[in-house]
Amino acid sequence: MTRYFSFHKEHFDNNGDQGNLSVLKFFLSQQSVSFDEINELASADFVLVGDASRAALREYGKELLDLAPALQTRHANGLPTLVIGSSYELLASEVDWLDTPKRGAAVSEFRALVTDDSGPVLGYRNSSLMDLDFVRSGNFIATTLFGPILAKNPKLLDQILLACGGAAADWPPMMRSWVEKVRQLNSH
Amino acid sequence: MLAVLAVLIGKFLRFLVRLVRPGGGSAFPGVVANKVDPNLLSNALGALNQGLVVVSGSAGKSSTTGYLVTLLEAHGLRVFTNSSTANIRQGLVASVLKQSNWRGQLDCDIAVLELDEGHGAVLAGELAVRMAILTNVLSDQLDRFNDPDDVIAMLKQIGSAAKAVVLNVDDKNLAQLEFETPVFGFGASRETVKTPRAVYALNFGSHPTIPVFAQVEQSGIVLHSKVETRFETTSLPEHQALNLSAAVTALYQLIEPSEGIIRDVLKELKPVFARNEKVEVSGVGVTIRLVQNPTSFQLNLDELSADQTPLMFMAGRDIHDPSWLWTVDFSTIKKVDIVGGFNAHELSLRLAFAGVEVGAVIEDASAAADGFLALPGTGHTLLFSADAMRRVRRHWGLAK
Numbered sequence: 001m002t003r004y005f006s007f008h009k010e011h012f013d014n015n016g017d018q019g020n021l022s023v024l025k026f027f028l029s030q031q032s033v034s035f036d037e038i039n040e041l042a043s044a045d046f047v048l049v050g051d052a053s054r055a056a057l058r059e060y061g062k063e064l065l066d067l068a069p070a071l072q073t074r075h076a077n078g079l080p081t082l083v084i085g086s087s088y089e090l091l092a093s094e095v096d097w098l099d100t101p102k103r104g105a106a107v108s109e110f111r112a113l114v115t116d117d118s119g120p121v122l123g124y125r126n127s128s129l130m131d132l133d134f135v136r137s138g139n140f141i142a143t144t145l146f147g148p149i150l151a152k153n154p155k156l157l158d159q160i161l162l163a164c165g166g167a168a169a170d171w172p173p174m175m176r177s178w179v180e181k182v183r184q185l186n187s188h
Numbered sequence: 189m190l191a192v193l194a195v196l197i198g199k200f201l202r203f204l205v206r207l208v209r210p211g212g213g214s215a216f217p218g219v220v221a222n223k224v225d226p227n228l229l230s231n232a233l234g235a236l237n238q239g240l241v242v243v244s245g246s247a248g249k250s251s252t253t254g255y256l257v258t259l260l261e262a263h264g265l266r267v268f269t270n271s272s273t274a275n276i277r278q279g280l281v282a283s284v285l286k287q288s289n290w291r292g293q294l295d296c297d298i299a300v301l302e303l304d305e306g307h308g309a310v311l312a313g314e315l316a317v318r319m320a321i322l323t324n325v326l327s328d329q330l331d332r333f334n335d336p337d338d339v340i341a342m343l344k345q346i347g348s349a350a351k352a353v354v355l356n357v358d359d360k361n362l363a364q365l366e367f368e369t370p371v372f373g374f375g376a377s378r379e380t381v382k383t384p385r386a387v388y389a390l391n392f393g394s395h396p397t398i399p400v401f402a403q404v405e406q407s408g409i410v411l412h413s414k415v416e417t418r419f420e421t422t423s424l425p426e427h428q429a430l431n432l433s434a435a436v437t438a439l440y441q442l443i444e445p446s447e448g449i450i451r452d453v454l455k456e457l458k459p460v461f462a463r464n465e466k467v468e469v470s471g472v473g474v475t476i477r478l479v480q481n482p483t484s485f486q487l488n489l490d491e492l493s494a495d496q497t498p499l500m501f502m503a504g505r506d507i508h509d510p511s512w513l514w515t516v517d518f519s520t521i522k523k524v525d526i527v528g529g530f531n532a533h534e535l536s537l538r539l540a541f542a543g544v545e546v547g548a549v550i551e552d553a554s555a556a557a558d559g560f561l562a563l564p565g566t567g568h569t570l571l572f573s574a575d576a577m578r579r580v581r582r583h584w585g586l587a588k
Contacts, residue, residue, distance in 0.1 A: 011390060013515055014327065015330060015509070016511040016512055016513065016515045017514075018514070018515075019514030019515075019538070019541065022514075022541045023541055026541050053335055053337070053390050054335045054337045055389070055391055056390055059392045106334060108334070108508070110509075124331070124509040124510075124511050126330065126334060126509070146511060147509070147511025148511065148514050148538075148541075151538075151541065172540075174540075174546075175536075175537060175540050178533040178534075178536045178540075178549065179533075179537065182533045182534050182537065185530075185533070
């Protein structure tokens with residue numbers, strides 16, 4: 001059984017980040033691995049902190065920062081975690097265990113990032129961060145690439161599935177062809 | 189003199205563009221005319237004796253504009269308006285070129301224009317705005333506006349430039365705005381709101397109470413004026429009644445309307461194009477629905493009935509970041525027969541992960557449209573984004 005925690009999933013889904021859970025659930029279910037939601041971060045196998053509006057961050061930002069020590073432990077141990085978009089930006093500006101990115105003008109675009117462990121990682125970003133679009137420590141990932149990045153990056157997905165107690169994804173051929181097309185259309 | 193030159197060049201370019209692209213709109217003539225005479229738009233609108241009404245907000249702009257124009261015209265006013273695809277500066281100038289004389293003058297009494305939120309914030313400061321109608325703030329076009337906070341600031345700018353503001357009191361984001369000019373509210377009674385997923389942008393602040401002039405109630409709109417007046421609105425889908433209440437509120441502040449004329453108009457009023465519009469193409473009846481953001485996609489999905497098949501969804505190039513498709517709840521849908529448009533593959537992925545069967549994926553809009561018409565069934569229903577809508581309407585000869 002794999003347990004996941006998603007921080008205020010109803011409000012931290014500004015750009016479809018909760019879709020990552022649908023993707024994990026889809027493949028883990030194929031592999032007969034249950035994927036169940038729990039309400040506390042400490043005992044979660046997988047943690048998602050999605051992108052949020054400024055209104056949501058004003059309301060829940062402090063609560064998120066209160067989770068920073070627990071997230072730091074996950075970071076140190078490389079446990080499977082996705083911290084995305086504005087949540088990543090908030091944390092990076094407040095904690096010292098994540099490098100502080102440089103800021104510039106906001107850039108809104110698809111970006112294919114070169115990563116050491118997962119090859120090119122594709123996603124959409126809308127951020128004023130000038131660097132550090134994708135920070136990784138083991139399977140702890142903090143990124144400006146919001147939306148369902150696991151759906152669009154099969155190699156990264158496989159790594160997270162394995163870290164969540166599953167196996168590499170066995171894609172239905174049609175779905176795999178759609179992923180390839182999405183990657184082809186949006187790789188720059 | 190500058191205006192004459194701008195209009196001459198603009199109208200000539202417009203003629204050429206329409207030769208090349210019959211039925212297709214283009215803002216290019218507007219771009220050029222605006223370069224030649226940057227005051228063409230403000231002068232044309234400033235000369236109208238009944239002034240300028242602007243309509244802005246995340247959704248409902250076209251419908252509200254369309255209903256207000258219809259109501260004003262029924263009362264004998266000559267109204268200058270724009271299409272939903274011409275709601276930024278160059279498009280507005282192109283609309284002036286289409287309808288003005290050689291000196292750039294409009295033979296109209298009043299203008300009712302829908303304005304894109306971003307461009308509207310800039311334009312409103314340059315134009316003499318008699319009234320601003322603010323529809324709502326949704327989580328929409330985040331790739332462009334970044335955050336609803338920015339949209340709220342833009343709508344505040346638009347409203348502040350007007351001599352009166354009509355706004356949606358149900359949307360806390362708007363109700364919290366403070367204006368120095370008179371504010372008139374429209375909204376829906378809590379009993380009427382059956383669609384809880386029509387959510388406005390997240391806001392944890394207080395919800396100020398603003399008096400409601402026109403309120404949507406069961407199958408009607410009630411005016412809370414000196415005497416309470418009720419208008420039936422059975423000809424419209426439920427979610428369109430809110431847009432109509434905005435138009436009726438504005439109407440009463442602009443002129444002294446006739447209840448009889450309003451009742452006559454409402455009996456026949458139909459949604460603006462592509463809002464649950466029924467069209468016939470090559471002998472096939474098709475219901476077409478425009479979806480522009482998570483809220484409108486959700487509202488349209490929630491209104492679909494099981495017999496509305498075959499079903500085609502199209503996500504065009506206008507969806508720069510298709511991530512928002514993953515915020516839509518597709519759990520009520522079992523199968524989509526064709527998924528089309530530039531972003532068809534991402535939409536298909538989204539559907540598949542939501543457990544929805546996808547029949548075929550056809551990226552090319554025209555080919556998808558043809559394939560859709562060839563499918564058996566009597567309930568052809570098409571949900572498409574704005575870019576896909578333009579391409580399909582042009583392909584089917586529906587564009588004017």
